[in-house]
Amino acid sequence: MRRLPVSRARLLAAGLVLLAVASAAAVGIWLQFGERQALDTRYRAGGTSAADRVDITASVQRVDAAGRELVLRVLVTPRGSLGEAGGISPTRTLTLQTSPSVRGDLTFPAHSRIATVDVPVALTAGSITDYPFDAYEAALEFGAVQGDEPVPVRMTLTNSDALFAATVDAYQADGAAVFGIDLERSTSVLIFAVFMMAAMWALAVAVLIGAWFLITRRKGLTWPALGWMAATLFALAAFRNTAPGTPPIGSLLDYIAFLWAESLIAFCLITVVVMGMRQEAHPSEASQGSP
Known part of the structure; x- marks a missing residue:
């Protein structure tokens, strides 16, 4: 199979990126125009x-x-x-x-x-x-x-x-x-709320992957990683409060994403701390158990 030259491949990739950005901008303008017409x-x-x-x-x-x-x-x-x-x-x-x-x-x-x-x-x-x-x-x-x-x-x-x-x-x-x-x-509120729920789950999964890596690799108490997890835990609460219309706690947004994401991140953070303390307290056992 014949491969494209590197320069042509980069140009093609750049063209696809520009096309995606232009398409997203066009959809956004179309949605905004529709909402403006509804208000008028x-x-x-x-x-x-x-x-x-x-x-x-x-x-x-x-x-x-x-x-x-x-x-x-x-x-x-x-x-x-x-x-x-x-x-x-x-x-x-x-x-x-x-x-x-x-x-x-x-x-x-x-x-x-x-x-x-x-x-x-x-x-x-x-x-x-x-x-x-x-x-x-x-x-x-x-x-x-x-x-x-x-x-x-x-x-x-x-x-x-x-x-x-x-x-x-x-x-x-x-x-x-x-x-x-x-x-x-409105459509803009729906899009933003769905984005918030997807972002909450994405951040929770990212913390879960990071916790799994720290525990399986026996990294101990890795303070930058713990700081990132704790910051994510509290940042999600502030992010949730930016929802348009300030919905109260207990809304569908919370039960679909926020409460579960917060619980998962808190569980990962506590698990990493407990396992890290065990490895820091018994470094010889950790080194013997590592491959």
Whole structure:
């Protein structure tokens, strides 16, 4: 079989490396573009064209999975004869009637400037202990009443939390804008969490191989190796706490990788120390038993 010249083989290897790097970068850009498009997507309900209406702009600012709620930032703008100075204030007291998952109705006094309001919304289904595969649901419903009379509503909803991907079902029911929101971890969070789990297992296996080498070769107390093992043991805990969304201890991430990796590394470290102490205490037996 004819072999390629060394120079051509190196060029081929360099070309393959560059191709792999370019492919990984292209996939990363494609994934980032998809997430950016999802964050820029606007969901609309209550597409009324009436001049006298209430426009509602809402965005999901933050999803608190541990507290089982999301924070919705709401801006209300009365249009036509319902508002003054281009919608800065309502001509009469304006009340937004919300669904049970939203913490109370919103009331804006007549002739008073309307400001943005952060509204907590309760999440249903899902559990944060399923991290990073946890998913949640939320139901939003906004209707408007001004002067004891219902008024048309047009609402726009966006998602500004980059840690979660939102799938929204928007429609109108009985003059109110209704949104059914399904929330799950974004692609970037999933990729990073899976990488964390793979890295934890890889480090644990590396420590296991190092411990096996030290014990079978009767190396005794090799302090640089012991320092590396101990540093890995504590570094994994800090690495685990960098998980996006700060999941609590006891999540799926821990039971799949972290707890087992920590246990394996601690076991290897203790075993190497015990066996090393025996060999350091009886060096003659160690030398007689070595080949």
